[in-house]
Amino acid sequence: MTARDEILARIGRAVAGAPDVEIPRGYRTTQQAGDLVELFAERVGDYRAIVHVIPEADVPGRIDELAGSRRMIVPDGFDRAGGWADLGTADGVITGCAVAIAETGTIVLDHGPGQGTRAQTLVPDRHLCVVRAGQIVAGVPEAVARLDPSRPLTWISGPSATSDIELNRVEGVHGPRTLEVIIST
Amino acid sequence: MSATFLGMPGNFPENASEAVQNSQLRYNLRKATSTIRGKRAGVVAELPDWQDLRAAGKAIKDHTLRNLDRYLVMMEEAVTRAGGTVHWARDAAEANRIVTGLVQATGEREVVKVKSMATQEIGLNEALAEHGIEAYETDLAELIVQLGDDFPSHILVPAIHRNRSEIREIFLDKMPKVPENLTDDPSALAEAARLHLRERFLRSKVAISGANFMVAETGTLVVLESEGNGRMCLTLPETLISVVGIEKLLPAWRDLEVFLQLLPRSSTGERMNPYTSMWTGAVEGQAFHLVLLDNGRTDVLADEVGRQALRCIRCSACLNVCPVYERAGGHAYGSVYPGPIGAILTPQLRGMSSELDASLPFASSLCGACYDVCPVAIDIPEVLVDLRSKAPHPAAERAGMKVAGWILNDHVRLAQAQRLAGRLRGLVPKRLPGPASAWTDTRDLPEIPAESFRDWWERGGRDDRA
Numbered sequence: 001m002t003a004r005d006e007i008l009a010r011i012g013r014a015v016a017g018a019p020d021v022e023i024p025r026g027y028r029t030t031q032q033a034g035d036l037v038e039l040f041a042e043r044v045g046d047y048r049a050i051v052h053v054i055p056e057a058d059v060p061g062r063i064d065e066l067a068g069s070r071r072m073i074v075p076d077g078f079d080r081a082g083g084w085a086d087l088g089t090a091d092g093v094i095t096g097c098a099v100a101i102a103e104t105g106t107i108v109l110d111h112g113p114g115q116g117t118r119a120q121t122l123v124p125d126r127h128l129c130v131v132r133a134g135q136i137v138a139g140v141p142e143a144v145a146r147l148d149p150s151r152p153l154t155w156i157s158g159p160s161a162t163s164d165i166e167l168n169r170v171e172g173v174h175g176p177r178t179l180e181v182i183i184s185t
Numbered sequence: 186m187s188a189t190f191l192g193m194p195g196n197f198p199e200n201a202s203e204a205v206q207n208s209q210l211r212y213n214l215r216k217a218t219s220t221i222r223g224k225r226a227g228v229v230a231e232l233p234d235w236q237d238l239r240a241a242g243k244a245i246k247d248h249t250l251r252n253l254d255r256y257l258v259m260m261e262e263a264v265t266r267a268g269g270t271v272h273w274a275r276d277a278a279e280a281n282r283i284v285t286g287l288v289q290a291t292g293e294r295e296v297v298k299v300k301s302m303a304t305q306e307i308g309l310n311e312a313l314a315e316h317g318i319e320a321y322e323t324d325l326a327e328l329i330v331q332l333g334d335d336f337p338s339h340i341l342v343p344a345i346h347r348n349r350s351e352i353r354e355i356f357l358d359k360m361p362k363v364p365e366n367l368t369d370d371p372s373a374l375a376e377a378a379r380l381h382l383r384e385r386f387l388r389s390k391v392a393i394s395g396a397n398f399m400v401a402e403t404g405t406l407v408v409l410e411s412e413g414n415g416r417m418c419l420t421l422p423e424t425l426i427s428v429v430g431i432e433k434l435l436p437a438w439r440d441l442e443v444f445l446q447l448l449p450r451s452s453t454g455e456r457m458n459p460y461t462s463m464w465t466g467a468v469e470g471q472a473f474h475l476v477l478l479d480n481g482r483t484d485v486l487a488d489e490v491g492r493q494a495l496r497c498i499r500c501s502a503c504l505n506v507c508p509v510y511e512r513a514g515g516h517a518y519g520s521v522y523p524g525p526i527g528a529i530l531t532p533q534l535r536g537m538s539s540e541l542d543a544s545l546p547f548a549s550s551l552c553g554a555c556y557d558v559c560p561v562a563i564d565i566p567e568v569l570v571d572l573r574s575k576a577p578h579p580a581a582e583r584a585g586m587k588v589a590g591w592i593l594n595d596h597v598r599l600a601q602a603q604r605l606a607g608r609l610r611g612l613v614p615k616r617l618p619g620p621a622s623a624w625t626d627t628r629d630l631p632e633i634p635a636e637s638f639r640d641w642w643e644r645g646g647r648d649d650r651a
Contacts, residue, residue: 003273004261007431007479011254014487021247027237027443043456088387104457117469118420118462122413123387141442149403149438150267152468155445155461160413163453164326164342165349165371167217173325173375174382175413175460 031138036102037183040136043105047158048171049179056184059130063094066128066180073120077113087119092126092176098153100136101143105158107131107181108143110151118152127156127176133185190336190520196544200517201509210514213348218505224454225502225558231456232446241443243562246496249401249434250486256401256434257477263404267466269473274428276480277307283476284309284393284426285316291424293318293391299408299418300324301395302340302499303428303478305521306534309393320393321385323414325378332359338515338523340501341452346514349374375412382414392418396429397498398444399475402437405465406475409448409458419462420469428476431483432495444498447560451500481534490571494529496561501526503555503565509548518545525555529568537576546572581620603637610635 001009033039041051054062063080070091074083084090098110107129109115121127137143147153160175171177204210229235249256261271274280288296296313298304298320310320322331329344330337333355337343344352349369356363356374360381367377394415398407406427408415419425435441449458467473486492504510504524515523519541520531528545537543546569555565578586592598606613610633616625636644 003275003279003479006275007273007477007483008254008257010479010483011257011431011486014483014492015251015253018251018489020251021244023244023248024237024240027234027241027446029442046456047459101457106457118416122416122420140446144439144442144445149400149405149463150465152465153461153463154416155457155463156459157455157457158459160411161459162325162371162375162412163221164324164329164344164412165352165374166213167221167342167345167453168371169411169453169455170371170375172372173379173412173414174323174386174417 027141028139029141031103031142033102033138036136036138037133037185040100040102040105040131041181041183043102044107044158044179044181045105047105047161047179049105049158049181051181051183053183053185056132059182059184062182063128063130066182067092067094070126072126072128073116073124075114075116075120077115079114087123090124092124092128092178093120094128094130095121096130096132097135099143099146100131101138101140102136103139106143107156108147109154109156110148111154112151118154121154122175125176126178126180127159128180128182129156130182130184133183136183194541195519196540197513197517197519197548198544200519200541201513201548204514204517205512207514209348210346211512213346214511214514216348217342217345218511221454221505225451225505226454228450228454228456232450238443238446239560239562242447242498242560243496245435245440245443246432246561247493249436250432250492250495252436253431253434253486256436257431259401260399260404260434261477263401264466264473264475265404267404269404269466269475272474272476274476274478274480280307280428280476280478280480281309281312284428285313285318287424287426287474288313288318288391289316291391293389295319295321295389296391296393297321297323297385297389297418297422298327299392299394299410299415300327300343301393301428302521303395303430304393305337307428307478307480309428321382321389323382323386323418324410325375325412325414328378328382329355332356336516337521339504340499340522340524340526342501346516382417386414386417386421389418389422391424391426392422394418394425394427396427396433397448398435398441399429399433400435400438400441403465405438405463407441408462410461411453411459413460416460416462419464422471424472424474426474426476428478430478430480432486432497448498448500451498451502451558451560485530485533488533491529491533491568493563494526494533494568496563497526497530498561499526500560502558502560503563506554506558507549508552508554509550513548518548520545525549525565525569526563529563529565529572532572532576537572543576546576600637600639604640606633607635607637 071084073093096114159179326344339345353369
C-alpha cells in the first residue's frame with residue numbers, strides 16, 4: 001500500500017460517521033467604508049511606510065523626484081522610460097500593484113505588467129509603489145475576491161520587519177527596508 | 186545545529202519547577218507576553234465581526250477535517266496540474282527520507298529554511314545533517330535558537346526566552362564577520378542578521394519551507410511572515426520543497442478571507458503581517474515539491490474530542506495568555522509545540538507512553554483563557570480533561586479510585602463509610618503521609634463532620650431549622 005493510499009484510508013476510517021458542518025459566513029464581506037484613500041494612507045503610515053497622496057497628473061514628476069539619482073529598476077509594463085537593469089546593484093524598484101486593502105494597509109502584487117518579478121521587488125532595499133485610488137478596496141474579503149490564485153501573489157504591509165526580539169516590531173530585516181507608497185487620486 | 190526534543194527525559198512538573206527558579210527567564214517571558222497580549226487585544230477589538238470570523242474559521246476547519254481525504258486529493262490534482270510534484274509521508278522518517286532524496290537529487294549540500302513547525306516536529310535538520318546536508322534557518326528567532334544551540338520555546342517566536350542582550354552575546358559569539366561594536370539595539374541586531382544571511386540567500390539553490398495554509402480548490406500554498414526571509418527562500422532558489430501537515434488545508438480560495446484576518450491579529454497582534462506569499466505549483470521556472478505529512482495526525486483525527494486540536498493555525502495566542510506558560514516557559518513542555526495547544530497536541534501526536542508526554546495534559550490550571558483567545562475556538566480545557574482520563578495513572582491512584590467508585594455507587598455503602606469516617610475523624614491527620622503528602626502540600630484536607638448530612642436529615646434535622 002502506498003503512503004498516499006494508506007493516509008487516505010486512515011482518514012476515511014477516522015471520520016466515518018462524523019457529521020458534516022455548515023459554514024456560517026456572518027462576517028463582513030462588503031463594507032460601507034468612508035474615505036478609502038484616507039483610511040489606506042493612515043494604515044500604511046502606521047507601518048512606518050512613507051505615504052504620498054497626490055493627483056494622478058503629478059505622479060510622474062513625483063516619481064522622478066523620489067527616484068532622484070538612485071539606480072531604480074523599472075519593470076516591464078510600468079509607464080516610465082529608462083531604469084536600472086541589474087538586480088544585484090539596484091538601489092530600488094518602482095512598481096504598480098494589483099489591489100490594495102484600506103483596513104489593513106496592505107498592497108498586493110500579482111507580478112503582472114508593471115509589477116516586476118518577485119525577486120525584483122524583494123532584493124533591492126527600496127520599494128516605491130504606485131497605488132491608484134480605484135485599486136483600493138475596503139477589507140480583506142474584497143481583495144481576495146479580486147485576486148487570481150493562479151498568479152504568484154505577494155501581500156505587503158509595510159517595510160520588512162521583525163517582532164522576534166522581545167516581541168516589539170522593528171523595521172528592516174531581509175526585505176526592502178524602505179517602502180514608499182504613492183496614492184494617485 | 187539546534188537540538189531535538191524527541192526522547193527528552195523528565196516530566197512537566199519537574200521541568201517547570203526548575204524553570205520558575207530562573208528569574209531572567211521569567212522576566213523575559215513576562216515582558217514579551219504582556220506586550221503581545223496588549224497588541225492582540227487592541228487589533229481584535231477593532232473588528233466588529235471578530236466572533237463571526239471565529240465561528241467561520243472553526244466551521245471551515247471542521248468541514249475540511251470531515252472531508253480531508255477528498256480535499257487532499259483535490260489539492261494533489263491542482264498542484265500537479267500547475268507543474269508541482271506531490272509526495273505523501275506517513276511519518277517523520279518517511280518525510281525526512283523524501284526530502285533528503287530531493288535535496289540529494291539537486292547535488293546541493295546546503296539548504297536555506299523558512300521557519301516551519303512541521304520540519305521541526307520531524308527533526309528534518311538533524312536528518313539532513315546525517316546525510317551531510319547543512320540546513321540554515323533564516324527566521325531571526327530560529328537563527329538565534331540555531332546559533333545558540335538551543336531549544337525553541339514558543340511557536341511564533343522560538344527565541345522568546347532570550348532578551349536583547351543575550352541575543353547580542355550569541356551573535357558576537359557565533360556570527361562570523363559580526364561588527365565588534367554591535368549594540369543590543371533590536372534594529373542593530375536585525376541589521377546583523379541581514380548581513381549574515383544576505384549572501385547565503387543569493388547563492389542558495391534549494392529552499393525548504395512549511396506553509397500556513399494550502400487551498401485545495403486552487404492548489405495554492407500560503408506563507409505568512411515578517412522579515413522577508415520567507416520571500417527570499419520561496420523566490421530565489423531553483424528548487425523549493427514544502428513540508429506541510431495534512432491539516433493545513435482549506436477547501437476554497439475564498440476561505441483565505443477568513444484566515445488572513447484571524448491569523449495576523451491573533452499571532453503578532455498586527456492588522457496584517459508585513460509579507461504574505463502565495464504560489465500555485467511551479468512558478469517563474471522554479472521546481473516545486475509538496476510533501477504532505479501525516480505523522481500522527483490521522484490518529485488525532487480519529488479521536489472525537491481530541492480532533493479539534495487539528496483546527497490549530499499555530500498563532501500562539503494561547504501561549505501568550507497562559508499563566509502556566511508565562512511562568513514555566515516553553516522548554517518545560519519538551520516539544521516543539523509548547524503551551525496550552527502543545528499540552529493537547531503533543532500527547533496526541535506522540536502518544537502518552539513517555540513520562541513527559543503523559544504529564545502534559547496536567548500542565549494547566551484549566552482557567553480557560555486559551556479557549557477565549559483561540560481564533561478557531563479550540564476548547565483546550567475540554568481536550569485536557571479528556572486526555573487526563575486517558576493518561577496512565579499510578580497503581581495506588583487507580584486502586585483508590587476503584588474503591589471510591591465502589592463506595593459511591595451504593596447508598597448503603599456510602600452511609601456506612603460516612604459513619605465510619607465520622608467516628609474516626611479525630612485520627613485523620615492534617616497532612617497525608619507518604620506519597621499522598623504531595624497532595625496535601627498545597628491543599629487542605631476537608632474537615633470530616635461528626636455526622637453526615639443524610640444521618641442528620643434522617644434524625645429529624647429538617648425540623649430543627651426553625
